[in-house]
Amino acid sequence: MQIKKIWIALCVFISVMAGTGAVAQAGEVMNAEVENNQIVLYVQNPGEVQSVECQIGTTQCTEIAYGMIEEQQTPVHTLILWDNSLSVREKYRPMIKEIMTNLAANRMPQEQITIATFSDQITYLAEKSGDFAQLKQVIDSVQYADQETYLTDVLYELLTDWNQKAEPGYKRIVIVSDGVDNKSLGYTKEELYELLEEHPYPIYTIGCTYENTDNSEALKNMFALSRMTHADSWTIDEIQDTMEVANSVAKGNQVMRIAVTPPNEICDGTAKGVKLTVTAADGTAQEFSTVVNMPFGAVETEPETKETETALPVPETVPSTQEQPEESQKQPIMDIRILVLLAVVVAVLAVVFVIVIIKITGKKKDSFESAPPEAHHEDAVDNNSGEREATEFVGEPEGDGQTAVFWANSAPTQRLILTDLTHPGRSFDIPISSGIVVVGRGSQDGCQVLIDYDKSVSHRHCQIHVENGQMKIQDLGSKNKTYVDDREVIQETVLNSGSIIKLGKVKLKVELRG
Numbered sequence: 001m002q003i004k005k006i007w008i009a010l011c012v013f014i015s016v017m018a019g020t021g022a023v024a025q026a027g028e029v030m031n032a033e034v035e036n037n038q039i040v041l042y043v044q045n046p047g048e049v050q051s052v053e054c055q056i057g058t059t060q061c062t063e064i065a066y067g068m069i070e071e072q073q074t075p076v077h078t079l080i081l082w083d084n085s086l087s088v089r090e091k092y093r094p095m096i097k098e099i100m101t102n103l104a105a106n107r108m109p110q111e112q113i114t115i116a117t118f119s120d121q122i123t124y125l126a127e128k129s130g131d132f133a134q135l136k137q138v139i140d141s142v143q144y145a146d147q148e149t150y151l152t153d154v155l156y157e158l159l160t161d162w163n164q165k166a167e168p169g170y171k172r173i174v175i176v177s178d179g180v181d182n183k184s185l186g187y188t189k190e191e192l193y194e195l196l197e198e199h200p201y202p203i204y205t206i207g208c209t210y211e212n213t214d215n216s217e218a219l220k221n222m223f224a225l226s227r228m229t230h231a232d233s234w235t236i237d238e239i240q241d242t243m244e245v246a247n248s249v250a251k252g253n254q255v256m257r258i259a260v261t262p263p264n265e266i267c268d269g270t271a272k273g274v275k276l277t278v279t280a281a282d283g284t285a286q287e288f289s290t291v292v293n294m295p296f297g298a299v300e301t302e303p304e305t306k307e308t309e310t311a312l313p314v315p316e317t318v319p320s321t322q323e324q325p326e327e328s329q330k331q332p333i334m335d336i337r338i339l340v341l342l343a344v345v346v347a348v349l350a351v352v353f354v355i356v357i358i359k360i361t362g363k364k365k366d367s368f369e370s371a372p373p374e375a376h377h378e379d380a381v382d383n384n385s386g387e388r389e390a391t392e393f394v395g396e397p398e399g400d401g402q403t404a405v406f407w408a409n410s411a412p413t414q415r416l417i418l419t420d421l422t423h424p425g426r427s428f429d430i431p432i433s434s435g436i437v438v439v440g441r442g443s444q445d446g447c448q449v450l451i452d453y454d455k456s457v458s459h460r461h462c463q464i465h466v467e468n469g470q471m472k473i474q475d476l477g478s479k480n481k482t483y484v485d486d487r488e489v490i491q492e493t494v495l496n497s498g499s500i501i502k503l504g505k506v507k508l509k510v511e512l513r514g
Contacts, residue, residue, distance in 0.1 A: 028230045029290045030202050030255060032274070035168045037267070037295045038259045039274065042069070042170050044230070045254035046278045046286055053277040054260045056294075063261035074257050075169030076111040077128065078103070078249070079158075083151070083177035084117040084144045088208050092236050096176055097139055099206065099239075102246040103174060104135040108253055115139065118154045119147040120505070151180050151222070156187040156195060163199045170255060172202040172231070174245070179207065179218020180225065186456055186505060189221050193228060198291070202231040202252055206245065209237060262294060269296050416464060416471075417511040418449060421500070426453070432512070436465045438476070439503065456480050456504025464495060471495045471512055480504040 031042035039056075045068075054061040069076065080100055088096070104113055112128040115138050126138040155175075162171065180189055196203075205226045207219040219235065226233035232248045239245070258276065266272065275289040413431045418439070420426040428449045430437055439449040442459030451457045458478035465472060473495040475482040482489040483502040495501070497512040 029200070029276075029288060030172075030230065030252075031170060031200065032290050032292045033166055033199075034293065034295045035166065035259075038261050039292050039295070040168075041258045041260070041274070041276065041290070041292075043256045043258060043276070043278070043288070044252075046256060046280070048281040049256070049278055050281050050283075051279045052258055053279075054258075055275045055277075056260075056262055056266060057272045059263060059266050061260050061262055064258065066256055066258040069170055069255050069257050070108065070110075070253060072257055073110050076108050076253075077114065077167075077169050077171045078107070078111060079114045079116065079171070079173045081122070081151075081155070081158075081173055081175045081177075082115065082117045082142060083149050083175075083208070084142055085119065085147050085149050085178075086144055087149070087178050087210065088144065088176075089211055092208050093144065095236060095239070095242060096206070097142070098242040099176070099245050100139045101136060102243050103249060104132055104139065106243075106246040106250055107132075117142065118149060118151065119145075120150045120153065122154050122158065149177065149181075150186060151175070151177050152189055152192050153186040155225075156192050159192075159195055159199060159201070162201070170257070172204070172249070172252065174204045174206070174249065175222070175225070176206040176236075177208065177222060178210065179215050180221035181218060189224075193224070196225065196228050200229050203229045204231045204245065204249060205233040206239075207233070207235045209235060267295050269294055414466060414512060414514040417513060418501075418508040419511070421507040421509055432464065432466050432471070436463050438463045440476075451503065451506055454504060454506050457506055458504070461503045462489070462501075466512075471497070471510075473501065478503070 028044040029041055030044055031040075033040050049066065052064050052066050054064055080103065082096075082100070100115070107113055107130065112130050113126070113135055114124065114128055115126045115135065116122045116124045125142070126135055129135055155173075180192075203225045205222050207222055209215060209219070223233040231252070232245075234245065260274075271291050271293050273289060274292050275287065277285055277287050279285045416428075416430050416432040416437055418428045430448055437448045438446055438460055439451065439462050440447040440460040441450070441452050441454070441457040443450060443452060445459045447460065451461075458476070458480065460476045461478040462473055462475050462482045464474075471494070472492050473482065473484060473489060474492045475489045480503070484493055484495060485499050486502070495510060497510060499510045501508050501510055
């Protein structure tokens with residue numbers, strides 16, 4: 001009983017510490033994005049505004065438009081990111097569904113809600129919906145599963161995707177989970193925090209405690225996301241009213257959208273400091289700043305088009321009536337010259353065509369007379385070694401559809417085929433009868449199988465070879481280890497066709513053919 005009281009006190013302490021300074025103050029920049037060559041800043045309600053001034057670097061901007069997002073009908077996107085693993089205690093689950101239902105019911109008129117669960121990747125259950133009936137049905141249907149969750153990885157990839165797409169509108173996230181993991185595999189919490197500093201979005205967090213295990217460190221890491229982005233956070237144990245979360249998110253609806261059109265000379269794509277000065281109706285001024293990547297300026301081609309249009313005035317193209325007789329006298333002479341020239345060209349082409357036909361016919365005859373049937377090969381063969389080399393790439397030059405096929409020689413050989421289970425379009429086909437096949441991420445590290453699309457794979461991760469007819473695998477001191485059928489490779493290990501090897505987060509099916 002005493003231990004339980006200490007545990008509850010610890011949870012409350014974590015929540016209070018995480019929430020300190022989290023609530024957005026007037027004038028805080030909640031989002032900063034580039035939309036249609038404009039810098040758009042979403043600022044927590046600065047009150048009644050008389051004027052707004054903006055300075056980017058040392059340049060004063062004059063084209064500024066502003067207004068509250070509700071008045072301007074600015075799109076609002078709210079993402080509910082839901083941890084539905086069995087580690088979320090059963091007693092919390094009904095309250096979580098009630099909290100989510102309140103969020104859906106309390107949405108803004110122009111707000112669209114996305115509901116997603118996550119494990120090592122995000123599963124979207126409802127996307128950008130304003131239909132309460134649909135959202136309620138999805139919330140009620142969420143089931144809990146036996147799975148591991150990687151909030152750091154999925155959130156990092158989600159935010160990166162948001163930043164690249166730069167979809168217009170005000171965005172925010174509500175997370176319910178048992179904490180932010182911090183591990184060597186995948187992205188770290190420091191990388192996630194750095195990304196949020198560059199591109200902030202309000203992140204409201206609801207933390208679930210474990211029953212018999214201390215997850216206070218993971219909760220502290222998660223609550224830090226709210227503190228960094230000026231949003232609220234809670235442990236679910238301390239929530240007395242399930243409307244508390246919805247009411248807090250509703251306070252965040254009081255946001256002003258400020259759109260600044262920067263002068264073309266500073267639109268170079270680099271990061272620049274942006275300083276806003278907002279003057280209230282009573283004359284008091286607030287200053288706040290952030291850093292934003294500038295858009296790229298538009299190329300002005302209109303003046304060149306106008307010059308082209310005026311370079312050929314119509315009057316100059318119309319001949320005068322006095323010149324017409326002279327031109328009519330020259331016309332027959334020009335026609336004769338053109339006909340003679342065309343006749344000469346046709347004659348020359350005919351002679352060349354006949355010569356080419358004769359030569360081709362002669363070559364074919366010679367080849368039929370001299371070439372033995374066995375001499376037809378598609379690839380060059382070294383007469384001394386009997387070996388040939390060729391490389392074939394099947395599929396598109398880029399993307400998941402590319403398969404690399406390496407042919408070492410013309411004789412039958414065993415081939416190692418590795419297929420990515422997450423992206424089946426990515427497969428590698430390479431001879432393995434002799435020599436060692438090195439698998440890794442480094443293009444300059446002698447890797448025969450290059451997995452350069454996943455950061456969890458080391459530069460030289462593992463090596464595979466055939467010895468006495470048996471395929472073997474060995475880890476090369478990789479950071480995230482090598483596993484065969486979920487068993488860590490400590491020393492050189494026998495590898496069977498059909499096994500699954502795991503390199504970091506990448507799972508590859510192994511096949512040996514030939």
